[in-house]
Amino acid sequence: xxxxxxxRASLLIPTFLxxxxxxFLLIRLVPGDPIEVRxxxxxxxxxxxxxxxxxLGLDQPLWKQFLDYIGGVLSGxxxxxxxxxxxxxxxxxxxxxxxxxxxxxxxxxxxxxxxxAGIVAAVKRGSWFDHGVMGLSLTGYSMPIFWWGLLLILLxxxxxxxxxxSGRLDLLYYVEPVTGFMLIDTLLVGEYGAFWSALEHLIxxxxxxxxxxxxxxxxxxxxxxxEVLGEDYIRTARAKGLNSRRVVGLHALRNAxxxxxxxxxxxxxxxxxxxxxxxxxxxxxxxxxxLIESINRRDYPALQGGVLLIASTVMAVNLLVDLLYGxxxxxxxxxx
Amino acid sequence: MTTDxxxxxxxxxxxxxxxxxxxxxxxxxxxxxxxxxxxxxxxILADVIAPHSPIAQYRDSILAPPVWHDAGSWRFILGTxxxxxxxxxxxxxxxxxxxxxxxxVVTLSLxxxxxxxxxxxxxxxxTDVLVMRFMDILLSLPSLLxxxxxxxxxxxxxxxxxxxxxxxxxxxxxxxxxxxxMAEMSKDYVIASRVAGAGPLRLMLVVVxxxxxxxxxxxxxxxxxxxxxxxxxxxxxxxxxxxxxPEWGTMLASSLQFLQRAPWVVTWPGxxxxxxxxxxxxxxxxxxxxxDPKLKR
Amino acid sequence: xxxxxxxxxxxxxxxxxGTFRAVDGIDLQVDxxxxxxxVGESGSGKSVTSLAVMGLIPSAGTVIADxxxxxxxxxxxxxxxxxxxxxxxDVAMVFQEPMTSLNPCFTVGFQIGESLKVHEGxxxxxxxxxxxxxxxxxxxxxxxxxLSAFPHQLSGGMNQRVMIAIAIACNPRLLIADEPxxxxxxTIQKQILDLLVGLQRDRGMALILITHDMGVVAExxxxxxxxxxxxxxxxxxxxxxxxxxxxxYTGALLDALPERALGRRRLPTxxxxxxxxxxxxxxxxxxxxxxxxQDRCRAERPALLADxxxxxxxxxxxxxxxxxxx
Numbered sequence: 041x042x043x044x045x046x047x048r049a050s051l052l053i054p055t056f057l058x059x060x061x062x063x064f065l066l067i068r069l070v071p072g073d074p075i076e077v078r079x080x081x082x083x084x085x086x087x088x089x090x091x092x093x094x095x096l097g098l099d100q101p102l103w104k105q106f107l108d109y110i111g112g113v114l115s116g117x118x119x120x121x122x123x124x125x126x127x128x129x130x131x132x133x134x135x136x137x138x139x140x141x142x143x144x145x146x147x148x149x150x151x152x153x154x155x156x157a158g159i160v161a162a163v164k165r166g167s168w169f170d171h172g173v174m175g176l177s178l179t180g181y182s183m184p185i186f187w188w189g190l191l192l193i194l195l196x197x198x199x200x201x202x203x204x205x206s207g208r209l210d211l212l213y214y215v216e217p218v219t220g221f222m223l224i225d226t227l228l229v230g231e232y233g234a235f236w237s238a239l240e241h242l243i244x245x246x247x248x249x250x251x252x253x254x255x256x257x258x259x260x261x262x263x264x265x266x267e268v269l270g271e272d273y274i275r276t277a278r279a280k281g282l283n284s285r286r287v288v289g290l291h292a293l294r295n296a297x298x299x300x301x302x303x304x305x306x307x308x309x310x311x312x313x314x315x316x317x318x319x320x321x322x323x324x325x326x327x328x329x330x331l332i333e334s335i336n337r338r339d340y341p342a343l344q345g346g347v348l349l350i351a352s353t354v355m356a357v358n359l360l361v362d363l364l365y366g367x368x369x370x371x372x373x374x375x376x
Numbered sequence: 377m378t379t380d381x382x383x384x385x386x387x388x389x390x391x392x393x394x395x396x397x398x399x400x401x402x403x404x405x406x407x408x409x410x411x412x413x414x415x416x417x418x419x420i421l422a423d424v425i426a427p428h429s430p431i432a433q434y435r436d437s438i439l440a441p442p443v444w445h446d447a448g449s450w451r452f453i454l455g456t457x458x459x460x461x462x463x464x465x466x467x468x469x470x471x472x473x474x475x476x477x478x479x480x481v482v483t484l485s486l487x488x489x490x491x492x493x494x495x496x497x498x499x500x501x502x503t504d505v506l507v508m509r510f511m512d513i514l515l516s517l518p519s520l521l522x523x524x525x526x527x528x529x530x531x532x533x534x535x536x537x538x539x540x541x542x543x544x545x546x547x548x549x550x551x552x553x554x555x556x557x558m559a560e561m562s563k564d565y566v567i568a569s570r571v572a573g574a575g576p577l578r579l580m581l582v583v584v585x586x587x588x589x590x591x592x593x594x595x596x597x598x599x600x601x602x603x604x605x606x607x608x609x610x611x612x613x614x615x616x617x618x619x620x621x622p623e624w625g626t627m628l629a630s631s632l633q634f635l636q637r638a639p640w641v642v643t644w645p646g647x648x649x650x651x652x653x654x655x656x657x658x659x660x661x662x663x664x665x666x667x668d669p670k671l672k673r
Numbered sequence: 674x675x676x677x678x679x680x681x682x683x684x685x686x687x688x689x690x691g692t693f694r695a696v697d698g699i700d701l702q703v704d705x706x707x708x709x710x711x712v713g714e715s716g717s718g719k720s721v722t723s724l725a726v727m728g729l730i731p732s733a734g735t736v737i738a739d740x741x742x743x744x745x746x747x748x749x750x751x752x753x754x755x756x757x758x759x760x761x762x763d764v765a766m767v768f769q770e771p772m773t774s775l776n777p778c779f780t781v782g783f784q785i786g787e788s789l790k791v792h793e794g795x796x797x798x799x800x801x802x803x804x805x806x807x808x809x810x811x812x813x814x815x816x817x818x819x820l821s822a823f824p825h826q827l828s829g830g831m832n833q834r835v836m837i838a839i840a841i842a843c844n845p846r847l848l849i850a851d852e853p854x855x856x857x858x859x860t861i862q863k864q865i866l867d868l869l870v871g872l873q874r875d876r877g878m879a880l881i882l883i884t885h886d887m888g889v890v891a892e893x894x895x896x897x898x899x900x901x902x903x904x905x906x907x908x909x910x911x912x913x914x915x916x917x918x919x920x921x922y923t924g925a926l927l928d929a930l931p932e933r934a935l936g937r938r939r940l941p942t943x944x945x946x947x948x949x950x951x952x953x954x955x956x957x958x959x960x961x962x963x964x965x966x967q968d969r970c971r972a973e974r975p976a977l978l979a980d981x982x983x984x985x986x987x988x989x990x991x992x993x994x995x996x997x998x999x
Contacts, residue, residue: 273774275768
């Protein structure tokens with residue numbers, strides 16, 4: 041098992057280096073010299089310019105700069121934000137929990153609704169329920185979520201007043217961040233009102249961000265179940281005199297989960313991409329909104345670091361999914 | 377008590393006819409095709425159909441509501457936006473933009489992806505490793521994030537947004553092509569034409585490519601929906617088409633603050649995106665079912 | 674009273690081209706402790722018959738019968754949950770493909786124990802003990818260590834033994850084995866067959882052995898039912914059938930046995946295939962492939978008629994001692 045993990049992990053090294061190279065080149069492809077961005081419109085003396093270039097290592101040959109960059113990345117130095125002058129890594133880590141909290145809730149929502157919907161649709165293949173689930177999930181899959189979010193705000197926040205419009209917490213409350221996860225932090229300090237407020241703030245963003253994964257999970261579950269339900273071992277299970285609940289819920293589902301869990305894991309990338317839109321609409325203080333702001337403020341080191349960190353997160357999650365696949369599938373687990 | 381079934385005339389139908397038969401069974405796919413045809417006609421005839429110019433500002437009717445509201449009028453059927461432009465005309469011209477985005481993005485990414493995938497599949501070895509590694513790197517970034525970054529590098533604008541979206545989807549075509557090429561390469565008919573002296577270019581384009589067409593056609597159809605959706609998202613984030621271009625995502629972004637006062641300025645562009653994307657997804661799904669022999673019968 | 678009594682059973686599937694009767698009015702009686710062989714080519718309806726007995730026909734199929742009773746219970750009137758109490762307990766089945774018939778995600782021990790848990794309420798140590806006992810009975814060496822094995826870790830023969838252990842777990846009164854050896858190596862086939870027959874003899878259970886291999890039937894069955902295109906072509910005791918087959922189809926099947934073809938240069942074959950949904954012939958279903966077919970066979974469909982030792986569906990049977998009344 042350990043060897044399996046190490047082999048899979050080592051396959052990521054070239055990809056990681058590639059992403060690092062890509063983000064390294066990113067800042068150099070941007071129109072305009074980063075120095076000019078930094079000093080703004082004001083004129084600058086050639087001596088100061090040379091000094092800046094030296095400070096940033098820009099007078100070195102490109103390959104040397106890249107090696108320095110990798111060295112920095114590996115020791116946790118992702119550069120400094122041009123706007124706040126804070127280390128990029130620190131900014132990212134402060135905002136990341138908000139994004140994780142949102143993405144986790146969205147995934148939970150997608151799985152809790154999508155799995156049963158897909159299972160029932162497969163069992164009742166061809167029924168009105170099946171057609172309904174398939175139609176809705178294709179609609180969800182086609183949804184421009186930035187517009188979907190606006191519609192939900194219009195309906196539930198503006199017209200009905202059920203949910204807050206934006207942010208993570210009512211201004212009434214202030215909770216010192218411990219873990220950065222609002223649901224946990226509010227409970228840690230015992231502020232139940234704040235907990236409910238945080239939960240309320242999560243509802244709409246969760247639904248919006250979870251819509252596309254929900255559609256994917258439902259469709260994938262349905263097709264995986266349909267395939268498994270036609271297998272010989274399902275006939276064997278029925279021949280044992282097991283009831284449908286046991287045949288479907290245990291024998292079929294256990295096998296169908298193998299591809300479904302993989303797909304759920306692979307949705308994490310989609311989620312982090314969708315977080316850019318969702319966080320922008322709901323003013324959610326996470327890394328997605330921060331990235332867009334960094335672009336608008338031409339804060340390229342922040343963008344560069346953020347992209348590298350998100351890519352690394354996606355790679356780590358994909359590795360985890362790969363390992364989970366091995367755990368779920370006995371044929372893979374025992375193959376070594 | 378034996379009911380005899382009449383022997384069925386059993387000449388196998390032409391493959392295209394068979395595909396069309398299966399496609400027609402799928403009502404969703406037919407609906408998708410009808411909607412797409414309608415949108416295409418609207419896009420082509422935008423100048424003739426649209427009642428107003430998409431950028432003409434009618435200062436006397438700012439944020440006029442749609443016709444079915446009490447204050448609405450037939451002059452602006454779907455209402456006007458915050459500077460008095462006719463929503464319907466802007467949506468019609470937006471259809472033209474979206475279809476153009478779809479065509480350009482799919483053509484561009486299909487051409488590049490096809491080329492890379494074929495090269496990787498044909499030559500194998502180090503070429504394959506390098507090309508596919510690069511594709512893996514692109515895939516390890518969330519697609520919208522990658523599009524945002526590319527658009528940020530290239531600078532905002534409709535054409536740059538199309539480039540950005542194209543870059544994002546290239547790996548899908550490349551992977552698909554490579555897999556199809558590798559699967560076909562080991563088949564006897566390819567070996568036969570190679571023995572018959574077909575050169576690599578002929579082998580690639582004339583022999584193997586037509587046999588990989590089915591999955592690529594499906595992917596390209598679904599590619600339209602991705603392209604339209606992502607370009608609209610970039611427009612919404614301010615990284616795509618710039619005002620006053622009547623691109624649907626850009627229209628949404630510029631009318632955000634009127635969400636409460638004039639919901640129609642937000643509703644219609646979104647409906648347009650959703651319907652178009654849904655139509656392409658329906659068509660793509662239908663084509664996949666019709667072209668995939670595994671699911672037939 | 675027979676243990677299993679089926680009269681005029683039909684199983685129909687609706688397809689795009691119309692309704693297709695996979696099984697068309699068959700009768701089948703199995704006595705307590707009897708071994709009945711059902712023989713026929715692929716597509717003759719053997720497996721569908723057994724699935725109908727098990728209550729495993731998918732919802733696209735319709736099962737109709739004049740009588741369908743097991744140990745005096747009318748199977749047609751049972752509710753689904755009552756039916757499940759018989760299926761897997763009193764009537765059990767072994768399938769053709771051991772490699773795909775076991776669930777790849779569960780251990781062998783779990784899959785055997787499941788029947789015991791559901792039907793007999795066993796759990797804990799008793800369950801484990803009984804499972805090991807079953808593995809021993811089906812001849813699996815080192816049974817304790819096999820409990821936690823997954824199907825993909827065992828060979829096809831071993832998996833078929835596991836399937837048999839599952840089937841006999843609750844001491845069924847009737848075991849249906851659907852081509853239990855077809856997917857296995859020739860050397861293993863004999864072992865599995867011996868195991869099945871041994872278990873049948875020791876436990877006194879009835880056994881329906883479905884096969885396309887006349888040789889297998891010759892070694893094991895007391896009585897044989899020959900099926901063709903969803904109908905019974907001939908039925909009689911095994912000795913009678915092998916000595917004096919009446920139906921030309923049975924005759925052709927027997928001629929195709931290698932041990933009966935000694936001295937011939939080529940093994941005789943039956944030309945053509947079993948008619949499917951679209952090409953059912955007029956008259957006798959076997960007439961296009963029958964060397965003895967006459968005009969009457971092409972016009973009329975023969976009934977299953979009794980003779981001195983059994984029944985055959987033929988106007989002009991082989992080896993007939995008395996004239997068959999039309």
